[in-house]
Amino acid sequence: xxxxxxxxxxxxxxxxxxxxxxxxxxxxxxxxxxxxxxxxxxxxxxxxxxxxxxxxxxxxxxxxxxxxxxxxxxxxxxxxxxxxxxxxxxxxxxxxxxxxxxxxxxxxxxxxxxxxxxxxxxxxxxxxxxxxxxxxxxxxxxxxxxxxxxxxxxxxxxxxxxxxxxxxxxxxxxxxxxxxxxxxxxxxxxxxxxxxxxxxxxxxxxxxxxxxxxxxxxxxxxxxxxxxxxxxxxxxxxxxxxxxxxxxxxxxxxxxxxxxxxxxxxxxxxxxxxxxxxxxxxxxxxxxxxxxxxxxxxxxxxxxxxxxxxxxxxxxxxxxxxxxxxxxxxxxxxxxxxxxxxxxxxxxxx
Amino acid sequence: xxxxxxxxxxxxxxxxxxxxxxxxxxxxxxxxxxxxxxxxxxxxxxxxxxxxxxxxxxxxxxxxxxxxxxxxxxxxxxxxxxxxxxxxxxxxxxxxxxxxxxxxxxxxxxxxxxxxxxxxxxxxxxxxxxxxxxxxxxxxxxxxxxxxxxxxxxxxxxxxxxxxxxxxxxxxxxxxxxxxxxxxxxxxxxxxxxxxxxxxxxxxxxxxxxxxxxxxxxxxxxxxxxxxxxxxxxxxxxxxxxxxxxxxxxxxxxxxxxxxxxxxxxxxxxxxx
Numbered sequence: 001x002x003x004x005x006x007x008x009x010x011x012x013x014x015x016x017x018x019x020x021x022x023x024x025x026x027x028x029x030x031x032x033x034x035x036x037x038x039x040x041x042x043x044x045x046x047x048x049x050x051x052x053x054x055x056x057x058x059x060x061x062x063x064x065x066x067x068x069x070x071x072x073x074x075x076x077x078x079x080x081x082x083x084x085x086x087x088x089x090x091x092x093x094x095x096x097x098x099x100x101x102x103x104x105x106x107x108x109x110x111x112x113x114x115x116x117x118x119x120x121x122x123x124x125x126x127x128x129x130x131x132x133x134x135x136x137x138x139x140x141x142x143x144x145x146x147x148x149x150x151x152x153x154x155x156x157x158x159x160x161x162x163x164x165x166x167x168x169x170x171x172x173x174x175x176x177x178x179x180x181x182x183x184x185x186x187x188x189x190x191x192x193x194x195x196x197x198x199x200x201x202x203x204x205x206x207x208x209x210x211x212x213x214x215x216x217x218x219x220x221x222x223x224x225x226x227x228x229x230x231x232x233x234x235x236x237x238x239x240x241x242x243x244x245x246x247x248x249x250x251x252x253x254x255x256x257x258x259x260x261x262x263x264x265x266x267x268x269x270x271x272x273x274x275x276x277x278x279x280x281x282x283x284x285x286x287x288x289x290x291x292x293x294x295x296x297x298x299x300x301x302x303x304x305x306x307x308x309x310x311x312x313x314x315x316x317x318x319x320x321x322x323x324x325x326x327x328x329x330x331x332x333x334x335x336x337x338x339x340x341x342x343x344x345x346x347x348x349x350x
Numbered sequence: 351x352x353x354x355x356x357x358x359x360x361x362x363x364x365x366x367x368x369x370x371x372x373x374x375x376x377x378x379x380x381x382x383x384x385x386x387x388x389x390x391x392x393x394x395x396x397x398x399x400x401x402x403x404x405x406x407x408x409x410x411x412x413x414x415x416x417x418x419x420x421x422x423x424x425x426x427x428x429x430x431x432x433x434x435x436x437x438x439x440x441x442x443x444x445x446x447x448x449x450x451x452x453x454x455x456x457x458x459x460x461x462x463x464x465x466x467x468x469x470x471x472x473x474x475x476x477x478x479x480x481x482x483x484x485x486x487x488x489x490x491x492x493x494x495x496x497x498x499x500x501x502x503x504x505x506x507x508x509x510x511x512x513x514x515x516x517x518x519x520x521x522x523x524x525x526x527x528x529x530x531x532x533x534x535x536x537x538x539x540x541x542x543x544x545x546x547x548x549x550x551x552x553x554x555x556x557x558x559x560x561x562x563x564x565x566x567x568x569x570x571x572x573x574x575x576x577x578x579x580x581x582x583x584x585x586x587x588x589x590x591x592x593x594x595x596x597x598x599x600x601x602x603x604x605x606x607x608x609x610x611x612x613x614x615x616x617x618x619x620x621x622x623x
Contacts, residue, residue: 115459126450142372143458145365
């Protein structure tokens with residue numbers, strides 16, 4: 001990757017909370033005010049973003065702050081407003097109200113600048129099967145006006161980056177789903193964007209391919225200074241992110257690093273199987289002061305320290321205990337806590 | 351650093367032209383790689399000329415000089431040859447939308463009009479190339495291989511192809527479903543072709559049909575071809591249903607139609623979601 005064009009401190013957005021008071025300057029015109037505070041500049045900023053379609057309000061006031069170099073995940077069930085939010089940030093949909101800026105340009109007033117500075121990997125596959133891998137990338141290079149020599153080098157670099165170099169002259173329709181996805185990532189990065197948006201990048205891929213794709217994405221992050229902004233409804237995928245925002249019903253319900261969000265729950269999850277669940281429920285309430293609810297895996301309850309609770313439970317419940325499972329809080333618990341239902345239930349409802 | 355980035359993405363006309371060209375290039379590559387589709391789209395006009403034309407020439411005896419019904423049919427067959435791939439360009443917009451590739455183009459930092467222009471240029475080139483292939487069968491219709499005639503016919507075919515491609519593009523940006531698009535076009539194109547003078551002379555039709563024929567844009571695409579062929583092979587000549595326009599006016603009508611359709615399609619296409 002010699003002679004690589006790298007984007008560093010580009011126009012710096014205001015710190016969170018300062019809204020749009022600080023004006024965005026054109027590319028490269030502003031010094032980095034946030035640098036003094038030791039924080040990377042803001043690359044994606046949304047305030048009160050709303051999108052209403054006739055009869056549906058898909059996004060109802062979303063605020064986001066994503067800093068350069070972060071891997072940021074928008075986690076939510078199907079229909080939560082993830083794709084609409086991405087579409088507005090990528091200038092493919094116009095916000096009904098609210099404002100957003102991406103890579104230092106306003107999505108409404110300067111969509112051209114936003115488009116030049118972002119890459120996009122779409123929810124459904126958008127490579128041309130009748131062209132080869134290299135031709136797909138060259139098409140993209142021309143659309144983005146990359147100088148020819150730069151384009152040639154970058155096509156080779158990007159194909160190597162996603163491990164498709166030996167297939168560069170194969171027709172894309174002969175590729176597997178995972179390979180097509182990797183090609184799309186290569187294409188999204190071809191014009192050296194500051195932010196790469198990935199809308200459900202692993203949708204429809206089998207778990208093994210999904211894991212492989214994440215290896216590639218992590219590798220990309222070690223090689224490029226690029227912000228990854230992705231949407232997902234896979235909880236395990238959200239674990240790969242530096243920070244996530246949980247979106248439900250068009251609103252952000254919570255935001256933070258996966259570890260912080262899980263820690264905020266402050267409790268382990270205990271699933272107990274007993275010989276008599278009804279008796280156990282009342283025993284838990286009366287003797288331990290705990291509220292449990294029945295689930296397929298047994299009675300579920302949350303306690304601060306699961307490991308030390310288990311012996312007390314077995315000794316004091318008064319109902320034969322068949323099995324106990326203690327799990328550390330997961331993102332599913334975070335989702336459950338914030339929305340009152342699991343993400344799988346939420347997916348099923350919609 | 352940012353200066354490099356800015357230079358890497360030049361704005362302005364050259365960038366737009368390059369975008370148009372790469373979209374055109376993609377259409378060409380897909381055309382050249384899909385020989386099967388080429389064979390199928392060529393089969394119908396060739397079949398019409400060689401089988402139907404030969405069969406019907408028994409029924410319709412030649413009245414003027416050399417040639418027979420095949421000579422009369424030849425300009426119509428040429429029009430039909432460019433019609434199908436031209437409409438196919440519109441269909442490719444709908445397909446690209448369905449396959450998702452359109453989004454890759456729409457999010458690029460170029461004007462949507464440039465993309466549409468590339469698509470239409472692609473459709474026009476493909477259609478003209480196919481027209482030239484059928485033109486090589488001129489001998490079977492007793493049309494002489496006169497260089498001036500062939501050049502005129504090629505130019506007129508290219509203009510018709512552009513107008514038809516632009517019409518297809520208008521339909522494509524208004525209709526988002528492949529099935530609907532194909533149904534609408536196959537419903538519209540056959541009567542348009544029949545009422546253009548491609549198959550039979552328009553003079554002598556009932557008055558209401560004549561009105562439709564004169565309002566049919568394809569009429570003004572077929573007639574210049576017919577008059578060019580008739581200058582060399584009189585069997586192609588047909589009496590005009592009304593006062594005959596000069597060829598330049600007919601070509602002007604087709605060009606105006608192409609320009610209007612392109613403008614309408616580009617305008618609709620540029621609307622953000």
